[in-house]
Structure formats: structure tokens, C-alpha cells
Amino acid sequence: MTTTERIARILVWCTAGATVLFLMTPLFVAVAVSFGSSAVFTLPAPSWSLRWYEALGRSRELWSVVGTSVQIAFLSTLIALVLGTLAAIGLLRGEFRARESIVTFLVSPLMLPGLVVGIAMLEAYRAAGLTNVWTSLLVAHVVITLPYVVRTVYASLALFDFTLIDAARTLGLSYPRAVAKVLVPSLAPAFVTSGMFAFLASMDNYPISIFFTDAWTKTLPIQMLQMVEESPDPTIAAVSTLLILLAAAVLVIGDRMVGLRRMADL
Template sequence: MTGIERLAKALVWIVAAATVVFLMTPLAVAVAVSFGSSAVFTLPAPGWSLRWYEALGRSRDLWAAVATSAEIAALSTVIALVLGTLAAIGLVRGSFRGREAIVTFLVSPLMLPGLVVGIAMLEAFRGMGLRHVWASLMVAHVVITLPYVVRTVYAALALFDFTLIDAARTLGLSYPRAVLAVLVPALAPAFITSGMFAFLASMDNYPISIFFTDAWTKTLPIQMLQYVEESPDPTIAAISTLLILLAGAVLVVGDRLVGLRRMADL
């Protein structure tokens, strides 16, 4: 390895390390503040305490928002998995014009600003007469989670050999049983990966959810914003820490079930 190559490698590592520090520092600050005893955001903390986690346990509004977000995230993820898988199979197996355009359209919510998508869906729902808050939130979250499923399952199906299903049928299995025995296990990593990212995207969504909540039905990000505006104290840092732990737990589960390298490849 020449001197220039060693210098280039060292610069790459320095830039990578600086990027990691830049991205992780706000998370570390939030975690540290959540364990402080001060009633304001102060670092270094004058002392260490669990008072903000205890306050979090007593907040009914926050836990109601957590329950709402969890319900919507779970249901929208399941619906997106079903619709996204059916759409991906049709796009991979079908031979018709405009297939690539449809794929781009289905993943377009990832490419557009969330506020733009939220305003567009708000106007569309009003035009259709859909004014129920919970139903509007559910449909909106299906729209924002569907791209994760379509993109991941479509990539996995593109690598799948569909002649394996025909081989299973020649061995005596019916078509539905052949699909369950051959296709579903092959797509399991894609299901797990897309489901985890879809669930986290729904739990963490703010720019679209803000258009469909009211005083009685709020998702966690909306409730957190209101909490910051009305009573900003380190309780919000405790919530953020729990969300960081949730994301970390999802990555650990994904690593155990699928593997981080395989998740990245999908």
C-alpha cells in the first residue's frame, strides 16, 4: 500500500468517525439529560436521578398517545405487509407496460417531503368525505409504510426462483401449500425487515400525523411536541431515551432473526 493510499484510508476513517460522533452526540445528550436531577435541560447534571422516568409513568396523556401510536403502527404494518406483498408479486410476475412507473409510484411517499404528502392526503380525504380521525390516521400510515414493504419484498422476489413452486407442486403439494412451503420461508427475511422499518416509521411519524390528529386522538410524536410547548422538562428526554431503546431493540431482533448485513442487502 502506497503512502497516498494509506493517507486516503486514514481520511476515510476520520470522516466516518466524525460522522458517527456528529449523529450520535444528540442521542447521548438526550440519554444523559433523562437521568439528571435538574428540572431543566442541564449538562453536566448536578445529580443523577430516575425522577423523570417516574414522572413519565404517571403521565396518562403520554401513555394514551403511546397506545394510539402502537395500535396504528401495528395495524398499518400488517396491512402494508399484505398489500405490499401482493403488489410486489404482481409487479414481479406480471408483464405489462408501465411496471417500473408503478414501482416508482408506490415508493414515491419516501421521495416526497412529509408535509407535502400530508397536505395532499388531507385534501383527498376531505374530498372523499373521510373525516374520522382514527380511520384517517390508519389510512395515512398505511400509505407511508407501504413503500418499505414494496421496495423490500420486490427486491427479494426479483431474486426468487419461481420454478421452485412448480417443483413443489410436482411433489404433490397444492398451489397454496406450495406457496406457503416454498415462497413464504424464502421471503421471511424481507417480511421481517420491511415490517420492522415500517413499524418504526409509523411510530416516529410527525409531518403526516399532524394533519389527522385532534384533541382526543394523538400519536406519540404529536403529544411529545405539545409536551415540549407546554411543560418542557427532562421527561421528554426520558421518552426519547425509551424510543432510542426501542430502535436498538428492533435492530437487535433483526440481527438475530435476519442479520444486519442481509437487512442492508434487502
């Protein structure tokens, strides 16, 4: 390795390290503030305390919002897994033109600004006469989570050999059992990966959810925004820390079940 190559490698690693530090610093600050005893955002903290986590445990309103967010995220992820898998199979196995255009359309919510999608869906709901807040949130979050499933399952299906299903049928299995025994296990990593990211995307969504909430039905990000506006204290940092732990737990579970390298390949 020449001197120039060594210098280039050092510069690359230094740039990568500085980028990671820049991106992770707000997370470290939020975690540190959540363990401080001060009633305002202060670093370094005068002393360390769990008072803000204890405040979370006593907040019935906050836990009600968390329950709503978890319900919406779980149901939207489940619906997206079913619809996205069927759509991916139809797109891959069907014989029609503009297949790639349809795939791009299905994943387009990931490419468009959330506010644009939210305004468009608000107008669509108004035209359709959909006024129920909970149902509106659920449908909106299905739109949010569907692209993760379609993109991941479609890529996984492209690598699957469908003649294996025919081989299973020649051994006496019915078509549904052949799909359950052969196709589903092969797609399990795609289901796990897309389901985890879809769940996190739903739990963390703000720009679309804000159009479909009211005073009685809110998601966690909307409640956190309200807390910042009305009573900004380190309770918000405690909630943020728990969300960081949730994301870390999802990554650990994904690593155990699928593997981070395989998740990245999907």
C-alpha cells in the same frame, strides 16, 4: 501500501468517525439529560436520578398516546405487509408496460416531503368525506409504511425462482400450500426487515400525522411536540431515550432473526 494511500485511509476513517460523532451526539445528550435530576435541560447534571422515568410511569395521558401509536403502527404495518406483498407479486409476475414506473410511484412517499404528502392526503380525505380521526391516521400510516414493504419484497422476489413452486406442486402440494411451504419461508427475511422499518417509520412519523390528529386522538410525536410547547422538561428526553432503545431493540431482533448484512442487502 504507499504513504499516500495510508494518509487517504486515515483521512477517510477520521471523516467517518467525525460524522458518526456529529450524528450521535444529540442522542447521547438526550440520554444523559433524561437521567439528570434538574427540572431543566442541564449538562452536566447536578446529580443523577430516575425521576423523569418515574414521571412517565405516572402519566396516564402519555401512555394512552403510546397505546394509540402502537395500535396504529402495528395495524398499518400488518396491512402494508399484505398489500405490499400482493402488489410486489403482481408487479413482478404480471405482463404489462410501465412496471418500473408503477414501482417508483408506490415508493414515492419516501421521496416526497412529508408535509406535501400530508396536505395531499388531507385534501383527498376531504373530497372523500373521511372525517374519522383514527381511520384517517390508519390510512395515512399505511401510505407511509407501504413503500418499505413494496421495495423490500419486490427486491427479494426478483431473486426467487418461481419454478420451485411448480416443483412443489408436482410433489402433490396444492398451489396455496406450495406458496406457504416454499415462497413464504424464502420471503421471511424481507417480511421481517420491511415490517420492522415500517413499524419504526409509523411510530416516529410527525409531518403527516399532524394533519390527522385532534385533542383526543394523537400519536406519540405529536404529544411530544405539545409537551415541548407547554411544559418543556426532561420527561421529553426520557421518552426520546425509550424510543432510541426501541430502535436499538428492533435492530438487535433483526440481527438475530435475519442478520444485519442480509438486511442491508435487502
